[in-house]
Amino acid sequence: MHLARFPRRFLAHLPTPLERLDRLSAELGGPEIWIKRDDCTGLSTGGNKTRKLEFLMAEAEMQGADMVMTQGATQSNHARQTAAFAAKMGLACHILLEDRTGSNDANYNNNGNVLLDHLHGATTEKRPGGGDMNAEMEAVADRFRAEGRKVYTIPGGGSNPTGALGYVNCAFEMLGQFNERGLRVDHIIHATGSAGTQAGLITGLKAMNAGIPLLGIGVRAPRAKQEENVFNLAVATAEKLGCAGVVDRADVVANTEYVGEGYGIPTEGGMQAIAMFAELEAILLDPVYSAKGAAGFIDLIRKGHFKKGERVVFLHTGGAAALFGYDQAFDFAGRWQAAG
Numbered sequence: 001m002h003l004a005r006f007p008r009r010f011l012a013h014l015p016t017p018l019e020r021l022d023r024l025s026a027e028l029g030g031p032e033i034w035i036k037r038d039d040c041t042g043l044s045t046g047g048n049k050t051r052k053l054e055f056l057m058a059e060a061e062m063q064g065a066d067m068v069m070t071q072g073a074t075q076s077n078h079a080r081q082t083a084a085f086a087a088k089m090g091l092a093c094h095i096l097l098e099d100r101t102g103s104n105d106a107n108y109n110n111n112g113n114v115l116l117d118h119l120h121g122a123t124t125e126k127r128p129g130g131g132d133m134n135a136e137m138e139a140v141a142d143r144f145r146a147e148g149r150k151v152y153t154i155p156g157g158g159s160n161p162t163g164a165l166g167y168v169n170c171a172f173e174m175l176g177q178f179n180e181r182g183l184r185v186d187h188i189i190h191a192t193g194s195a196g197t198q199a200g201l202i203t204g205l206k207a208m209n210a211g212i213p214l215l216g217i218g219v220r221a222p223r224a225k226q227e228e229n230v231f232n233l234a235v236a237t238a239e240k241l242g243c244a245g246v247v248d249r250a251d252v253v254a255n256t257e258y259v260g261e262g263y264g265i266p267t268e269g270g271m272q273a274i275a276m277f278a279e280l281e282a283i284l285l286d287p288v289y290s291a292k293g294a295a296g297f298i299d300l301i302r303k304g305h306f307k308k309g310e311r312v313v314f315l316h317t318g319g320a321a322a323l324f325g326y327d328q329a330f331d332f333a334g335r336w337q338a339a340g
């Protein structure tokens with residue numbers, strides 16, 4: 001497999017660190033916990049979208065775009081990383097923000113990722129929740145095209161086969177780190193949403209015959225839908241890479257029991273996870289994605305799904321910029337100790 005065949009803009013800070021979390025491992029008394037720091041990919045506080053954008057934005061450049069468009073929820077990390085990447089490349093950026101939560105909170109609507117979108121010079125438009133956002137985006141892109149702009153559109157979350165190459169690359173990078181450091185890894189776990197992270201990872205892991213099971217913790221869709229989305233994208237990514245058929249349906253596993261009331265609505269378990277990671281390891285999670293992923297991970301450790309003697313890597317997909325849009329959700333002093 002030869003990723004250098006694909007156009008790529010090398011702007012992410014790679015490789016990201018791989019670190020052992022001693023205090024969290026001791027607190028939970030289960031497996032040895034490691035963290036892959038994709039919250040440190042650079043460009044405006046980092047996160048998983050930066051890896052995808054290395055391939056997407058190179059494609060935009062190849063196609064002669066002078067503007068990129070994307071869409072996401074109000075506090076979308078993907079939107080913010082796209083705005084940052086576009087700023088770095090000198091491209092205009094326009095973003096459609098979907099109101100998926102109905103929150104009227106001023107910080108939710110203007111601070112955190114939204115503040116950074118605008119700081120990077122992106123323009124934004126709002127849409128009510130529940131519409132076909134990719135179709136809305138194409139309609140707006142056509143408006144700009146009619147005015148003479150060369151617009152490259154990026155689907156929500158950067159999740160198409162081009163974007164997923166960023167996580168094929170992450171699978172290579174992680175396996176290299178495990179091998180160099182003599183780490184036998186039993187599981188990798190992460191938050192899964194628009195599917196590109198999990199699809200790219202499973203394609204890369206299977207193509208290398210890594211033999212490491214991957215578990216996605218869902219943040220939005222029910223399990224069958226989430227697994228179908230990931231599998232379909234993995235199939236298309238493998239085809240793009242020239243290794244069609246490398247991913248089996250059984251390789252794609254999502255646990256969607258930690259979504260709570262819905263996308264973007266913080267959960268008790270997620271807020272406890274934020275407190276634990278911050279107080280024990282000085283690591284910042286976000287309430288929408290990485291905290292729900294970590295909440296699932298912590299609960300599965302407590303239920304014995306991941307055991308003492310095993311080594312598990314939590315892929316931190318970023319998102320901490322959203323904390324400043326969710327300050328109203330923080331009222332957790334001492335909560336995780338009480339619950340633990």
Ligand SMILES: Cc1ncc(COP(=O)(O)O)c(C=O)c1O
Nearest residue numbers: 077193194195197289317318319
């Ligand atoms: C912080 C964070 N974690 C996880 C994800 C989920 O990744 P994916 O959309 O590739 O499934 C996202 C997506 O927006 C994210 O912003």
